[in-house]
Amino acid sequence: MTEHADVIDLAQQLIRRPSRAGIDDYGPVLGVLEDWLTVRGLPYRRLHGDRGTVGLLIEVAGGRPGPWWALDACADTAPYGDEAAWSFAPDSGDVVDGWLRGRGAADSKLAAAMFCGIAAELQGRAGDLRGGLAVLLDVDEHTGGFGGAHAYLADQEAVRPSGVLIGYPGLDEVVVGGRGLWRATIAVHAVSGHSGSRRTTPGAVSRAAHLVRLLEEAELPGAEDEFPLPPKLTVTSSHGGQGFSVVPDLCELGVDIRTTPGFDARAAERLVSEAVRELDARVPVPRPTEITPVASWPPYRLADDRQPAAALLDAASAEGLTIRPKTAGPSNIGNLLAGEGIPATAGFGVRYAGLHGVDERACLDDLPAVHTVYRRAVLSLLGSS
Known part of the structure; x- marks a missing residue:
């Protein structure tokens, strides 16, 4: 030495x-x-x-x-x-x-x-x-x-x-x-109210949970011959609600997608957008869900x-x-x-x-x-x- x-x-x-x-x-x-x-x-x-x-x-x-x-x-x-x-x-x-x-x-x-x-x-x-x-x-x-x-x-x-x-x-x-990455935050909205109300409109946390299921069930392509690893989607964070008596009107999700040449950032954004459209169609509320991309590497x-x-x-x-x-x-x-x-x-x-x-x-x-x-x-x- x-x-x-x-x-x-x-x-x-x-x-x-x-x-x-x-x-x-x-x-x-x-x-x-x-x-x-x-x-x-x-x-x-x-x-x-x-x-x-x-x-x-x-x-x-x-x-x-x-x-x-x-x-x-x-x-x-x-x-x-x-x-x-x-x-x-x-x-x-x-x-x-x-x-x-x-x-x-x-x-x-x-x-x-x-x-x-x-x-x-x-x-x-x-x-x-x-x-x-x-x-x-x-x-x-x-x-x-x-x-x-x-x-x-x-x-x-x-x-x-x-x-x-x-x-x-x-x-x-x-x-x-x-692998590359595409990351975004997703703002899931709802109508706020009292949790004890007779109204049964789902809150933002419930809508966000539905979106998580849609994302995690989405099909991603398998590993390609020229690239040894497949793409991967992970919901990395969820923040929404406070206490017990209020139906939350906002829940924010963090999504991390690892990309490949055959499933690039555009494909990742398209997959998330399609899941969001399905959520808003199945469980509609006055304000649509918002996607904010935060990072993308090839x-x-x-x-x-x-x-x-x-x-x-x-x-x-x-x-x-x-x-x-x-x-x-x-x-x-x-x-x-x-x-x-x-x-x-x-x-x-x-x-x-x-x-x-x-x-x-x-x-x-x-x-x-x-x-x-x-x-x-x-x-x-x-x-x-």
């Missing part, structure tokens, strides 16, 4: 600066990164969005023309949850029995430190490289806003990357695709021989690792990039435990191999070896 001591030390410092999304000030964790980069003479700048500073962008320009590629890792984290359930402090950042411990160790402060280390290595040989390498350190990832990625792509000074490698953990797989899948997937898979093979390409059920930032026409990989890194849960930790025994794989992949993409 001596060769990687600098990366581990940086990761420890990052874990010891809490950066829980929507809870902590990101200034301390950004300050650690900026101090580290400044000492090593790496060019960087802050990225800004609606939430203020949303990330750091490191740029290493090559000495020869060519495409740019990007490494991406988040420096914000999930919340701690029940701190009393942890067997060590969530911000400990210590190393015990070869495991780096603390929130963000797995997702993804160790990857952020490793990518900084790779940028520092390449800075010394930039003249031999084609194109350039960008490292995006996002501090608006766990909010779901992906503000760092949005700001990077909108930055007029940044070269648009030809592909992105995202440093989520996991040693056995590299994520080369994911599904994506890279062929194994498409960059940057090919470079990462080849580099892992050269290191003696057997990893398999995977299409993920959950969406990831790769979906956002796919919507911008930028291919991305995700989900290759060290082994981990407790991600987003109790006692999060990352296996440092895997760091040398993972670091080598990413370095080799980047050098291949940049036309060096």
